[in-house]
Amino acid sequence: xxxxxxxxxxxxxxxxxxxxxxxxxxxxxxxxxxxxxxxxxxxxxxxxxxxxxxxxxxxxxxxxxxxxxxxxxxxxxxxxxxxxxxxxxxxxxxxxxxxxxxxxxxxxxxxxxxxxxxxxxxxxxxxxxxxxxxxxxxxxxxxxxxxxxxxxxxxxxxxxxxxxxxxxxxxxxxxxxxxxxxxxxxxxxxxxxxxxxxxxxxxxxxxxxxxxxxxxxxxxxxxxxxxxxxxxxxxxxxxxxx
Numbered sequence: 001x002x003x004x005x006x007x008x009x010x011x012x013x014x015x016x017x018x019x020x021x022x023x024x025x026x027x028x029x030x031x032x033x034x035x036x037x038x039x040x041x042x043x044x045x046x047x048x049x050x051x052x053x054x055x056x057x058x059x060x061x062x063x064x065x066x067x068x069x070x071x072x073x074x075x076x077x078x079x080x081x082x083x084x085x086x087x088x089x090x091x092x093x094x095x096x097x098x099x100x101x102x103x104x105x106x107x108x109x110x111x112x113x114x115x116x117x118x119x120x121x122x123x124x125x126x127x128x129x130x131x132x133x134x135x136x137x138x139x140x141x142x143x144x145x146x147x148x149x150x151x152x153x154x155x156x157x158x159x160x161x162x163x164x165x166x167x168x169x170x171x172x173x174x175x176x177x178x179x180x181x182x183x184x185x186x187x188x189x190x191x192x193x194x195x196x197x198x199x200x201x202x203x204x205x206x207x208x209x210x211x212x213x214x215x216x217x218x219x220x221x222x223x224x225x226x227x228x229x230x231x232x233x234x235x236x237x238x239x240x241x242x
Contacts, residue, residue, distance in 0.1 A: 054200035065200025096178035103171035127169035
């Protein structure tokens with residue numbers, strides 16, 4: 001940061017004593033009016049910040065971009081939302097896995113199904129058909145020979161009652177719904193990060209604008225030449241920060 005300083009020197013060597021007294025009074029009034037103490041007008045060392053970096057920080061962790069832009073009072077809500085969404089995601093995944101495991105154990109107990117190593121479509125099929133032969137007959141009628149199960153390869157099942165089959169299907173659908181909800185949570189996490197990134201970029205522009213405003217300020221500094229009982233004059237400095 002640089003400053004432009006215009007110095008005006010008022011010499012008082014030929015003035016009488018009363019003029020020097022007025023000089024002291026004038027300097028005091030000028031200092032009070034312009035708040036021109038050195039401490040209050042120190043040149044700021046704050047530099048501008050990058051909107052790109054703010055966006056990257058928020059995409060990595062919501063709230064961090066706002067913190068970078070000196071606006072964490074707003075970013076903390078994105079950070080809290082991030083934590084809540086991840087907790088919701090893991091809760092859905094855990095609960096959905098519990099229901100899924102319970103449904104498959106139920107199928108093993110009430111249909112004699114061998115559940116290990118089977119894909120999701122297998123469990124959809126055993127929930128829709130009473131046994132393997134009913135399922136295979138349907139596929140043969142539809143000429144879908146590639147989908148016929150080999151009962152000797154661990155794909156046989158037979159429900160002990162239709163009520164058990166329906167109960168299993170209800171459990172399977174419930175687990176699938178919960179697991180699908182977790183995917184919507186992931187989408188919400190992405191949206192939260194995008195919103196945080198946009199807000200961080202906005203706050204960064206505002207921060208940089210404040211820096212520009214400070215850089216463009218003007219003020220007056222005053223000091224006496226050879227301070228003492230009889231000063232020689234006054235020095236006025238008009239300073240512009242840019």
